[in-house]
Amino acid sequence: MIDKRVASLASAVADIRDGASIMIGGFGEAGSPIELIHALIDQGARSLTVISNNTGSGRVGLAALIANGQVAKMICSYPRSVNSMVFPELYRAGKIALELVPQGTLAERIRAGGAGIPAFFTATGVGTVLAEGKELRRFAERDYLMELGLRADFALIKAEAADRYGNLVFNKTARNFAPIMCMAAQTTIVQVKKIVTAGSIDPEIVVTPGIFVNRVIVVAKPAQESQLVKEERCYP
Amino acid sequence: MIDKRVASLASAVADIRDGASIMIGGFGEAGSPIELIHALIDQGARSLTVISNNTGSGRVGLAALIANGQVAKMICSYPRSVNSMVFPELYRAGKIALELVPQGTLAERIRAGGAGIPAFFTATGVGTVLAEGKELRRFAERDYLMELGLRADFALIKAEAADRYGNLVFNKTARNFAPIMCMAAQTTIVQVKKIVTAGSIDPEIVVTPGIFVNRVIVVAKPAQESQLVKEERCYP
Amino acid sequence: MKTKTLGWSREEMASLVAADIPDGAYVNLGIGIPELVTQFVRPGSEVIFQTENGLLGMGPSPCAGLEDAELVNAGKKAVTAIPGACYFHHADSFAMIRGGHIDICVLGAMQVSAEGDLANWSTGEPDAIPAVGGAMDLVAGVKNIFVVTEHTTKTGEPKIVSKCTYPLTAKAVVDRIYTNLATIEVTSRGLVVTQLAPGVSFDYVQDKTGAVLIPGPQVAAGGES
């Protein structure tokens, strides 16, 4: 029987090794798998490349992972926010690398990685500093940049519900990068608020087919990042 | 108020002009918008380029459109089936052109067209006759072909239900090419079994956002192509 | 600063933008003044707002206490969804944007050039943290780009310039500019002033602008107003 449920957050992230590339879902706190990230802090893998739209806020979740010195490089579109101080400090100190990618290009590169497409062309970024070093090519009288598909060793994802096959549904705008990251990672690890019996998610409404998911762990009441930041919490 | 409902099949297809390119949804009869196709036969536009996975069967639906001499060129992956005689005859007689595209490449070309991606690379077809004339390029020690995004003037689509915004849901494997064709056509025309009030489709389960749909027409009880073929029906 | 009180208010600027949005349009709004546009949709017309983090049919801010941390806009502020809305993932959202399906994007600017080049993501200062978000995708993909901005910076420097000095977001993409002083169309002839704020003369606007302006048919050239 296929059963992708795992027993603990610790076992879910146990095999993430030093130097791994990790996609982390979320747009700000919406969809950020904060408990999985904290488990990765406990686990301690270092020299990570993290692909995520933002860089976290306060001293919890992704910001805490960065603050803990575990991240060597960020690939993201917007490494700034009101309460984001950790990344800017380390970046200015030259202690973390940054590959800045426009948000839509980041999304499409991840989707391409998951879809077996090594490269594609987009008009985004043409004529800007982000075009430097990229191949420029004309199609039908317009210039486009060639962008490469992006894959990762692991994905850490937050979803609303899963069944034992790993089929996923999401909640509102917490969906954001999750479905494409599930596709683009070698091993996809998902925290869900609940597990439902196979067949109880209508086949018409599954957002992420189970084939893209490797491990599912229940976190029934996930913490809310903005609340932890307001309380000035610090992990660990 | 946004209201994409139109009054009749005839008015839904009235502005399709000679020489237009038309994407037609469906995989075999599943998802084939047979009533819209028949309306296009009544309308009479000629020299059409049709993009559809198959070429229809019997003398109804897509096969009837072809038999009626309205199609100059087919872009498809599988122009053959048990009851498909119309296309083979015209093709052997040199009366219709064919661009044969592998099914996954066809799907991705349509998705790329709708997503503003002029070209992408795929390993499908490398080393085959379908690679002829296509740019070959190596990424990470593997060869890929460059394939171009595909757009069309119109899409004829069958869906299960819509609201006045054009949000769509589909039925089982009748979904197939419909969502990506809705994205890739300048004007997307959809026949649905029913219209529901705005807000009655859960925002989490909308498959095709209304932004990709221009016209919706109700065909409450669509004909079943295989049944018409069995009855040896012929349109018009 | 005189410019603070002279000309249109932020609300008036948003309302001018809203008056130019056709019924049934699909619109993406940036952060700041663009967010105010939702309040001025013309009576009898319906506009659908997209937010690039995965929602078509964005509604107004929720009442206090009803915020949902998983229902936010691109600025990460709590929003609502209208009946008939839908959610989708980021690749689908930017397929919508890049594929030219959004009619209008309304966004702020640091600089706009006479050719419609836009700079709105980076000052280019050495210690700035580079952060681009979805700006480059939006201006490259959306059919019509409306910039809404104060006419000058807080220190009185022109934001409408002959050539941008800040790093570009994209070249030749801006269609219209709405400032507190005037509305301006970016055309192949150059920057055409289509409307002046009450009490503002063409010469005054030209004086506050770093590029040559052309008076439109409804606008009197010169210093009177």
Add this chain to the structure above:
Amino acid sequence: MKTKTLGWSREEMASLVAADIPDGAYVNLGIGIPELVTQFVRPGSEVIFQTENGLLGMGPSPCAGLEDAELVNAGKKAVTAIPGACYFHHADSFAMIRGGHIDICVLGAMQVSAEGDLANWSTGEPDAIPAVGGAMDLVAGVKNIFVVTEHTTKTGEPKIVSKCTYPLTAKAVVDRIYTNLATIEVTSRGLVVTQLAPGVSFDYVQDKTGAVLIPGPQVAAGGES
């Protein structure tokens, strides 16, 4: 034709394939003998079948009278969906295939070469209607390609050849071949026979094959069986 009765039946071939499918595998099945594989999934193991027209979790054929024209497989035959299945559109389906997420594809062949080249879509005859469907995508994208086929054509010509004469579906993609006479592994050393059908000798199989075969460790070379 001797080959019609000699060796394994179609069901036995399908069962040999099924025995090589690991528990929990995601599998795409072609038309013909591959379709029989569903009947031989090993007890206690669970295999998920994908059909490229948009269904993961394909179940058995429906009972007569319960067919749904909108629930079909890639061969356009009526199927069912298991509890835990899901539907998706064609681009997502082939993202799954092209992206290497499907573990095994089982499909028929017109010819397989010693290097694992596959020809299974066209005879290349001048009046043939070219039709490729999803074959090229599947063999380029799926991790393991299992071919299941009669060892020779109806007229006794070898289908396993040193070089394909029919138009290729893809180069160097086939991992294993299951025929009525033998199971064969495509390796960097060449075609290794891993099992012989009862009553079939290595020499007999070699005689019916258009490429050099190598006996595997469990297979006796020569004419005895």
